[in-house]
Amino acid sequence: MPDRAPADRRGELLAIAARLFADKGFKNTTVRDIADAAGILSGSLYHHFDSKESMVDEILRTFQEELFGQYDEILASDADPLAKLEQAVLVSFDAIDQHHDEVAIFQNEAAYLLTFDRFSYLADRNRQSREVWLTLLRNGIDAGVLRDDLDVELTYRFIRDTVWVAVSWYRPGGRRTHTEIAKQYLSILLEGIHS
């Protein structure tokens, strides 16, 4: 593996920053915090990155490219509508497990970051995500496997919110695996809690 160390220094620093942004918030994390955690001084960070904004930008872009690639694969597959919906939920919980910090940052900081022009792509991603879920829900209704008396827009929001907000309490390595949680969630979502 040639030039692994130099190429990865950037990734290391981004991972350290992501952890802090996720835990304390973007605004509330100082470049000194990041440098301290990395064992260097704040000025040295500017050898690697333009600004604190550039750091969070790179973190979110990289993560979202991967996540939306997975959604696209599901949409393009030939699974039945119910299976696709389940896969989308599982992939999302997988992201919470594998990219916990990135999901947390997107959940907690997107509204703030969207006030800057350079982060306008986050709004595009929100629209894209809405399209994915609405498509899955409409296909399920059309195929007759989902109730047709539900407000699709509201249903989409409930699913989206419950899935992603789990990042606020799920901790990788905890008592329940992310797959167990995803399956319980799907059971409630599909069948309800009424006996």
Add this chain to the structure above:
Amino acid sequence: MPDRAPADRRGELLAIAARLFADKGFKNTTVRDIADAAGILSGSLYHHFDSKESMVDEILRTFQEELFGQYDEILASDADPLAKLEQAVLVSFDAIDQHHDEVAIFQNEAAYLLTFDRFSYLADRNRQSREVWLTLLRNGIDAGVLRDDLDVELTYRFIRDTVWVAVSWYRPGGRRTHTEIAKQYLSILLEGIHS
């Protein structure tokens, strides 16, 4: 109405601050922002309040006393378990409608504020909220009206998250009333989306 203006100036300023804290975040709202919105200068705010922290403290305390009073009433009532659960959901969506900014602040800033000793009561309120929902769910299971194969702790989290996170997209005066949203949500929660 004697001395209405002087007594309400405090409340006016708190409402202005709450709106800004909810929209932009606590850390990201400056005392100058608050003063600007109130049409005064930043120094003048300190005639009314000790600090920015005191402002958010008063906002959250007042709101939570009211909300938890309502939960206590539901728990103490003689309605059946299913009705109590429905009432708790309705009361929560009512809070999102009537105290939108306060709910948003609690949702978005609690984790940060909890790093200060003076806000440790927020952790107590979180525990209290958990007890309310767990009690409602357990009573429903014991009475046989809720599925007994569900993880109660996970179910509580899904309900809590989906209810409160609605504050991020619900806007008072929008296309759907908060009661319509609450009823759709209860329909999904109780019966599921499967046809």
Add this chain to the structure above:
DNA sequence: GTCTATATCTAGATAGAC
């Protein structure tokens, strides 16, 4: 690639006049 040193800016808070 990191450190030293520092420029620049912004924020919370205070004191006293009006």
Add this chain to the structure above:
DNA sequence: GTCTATCTAGATATAGAC
């Protein structure tokens, strides 16, 4: 109750040495 003026602390970012 508000304004003027200002203090102080802390944050982002830069320049040049090592």
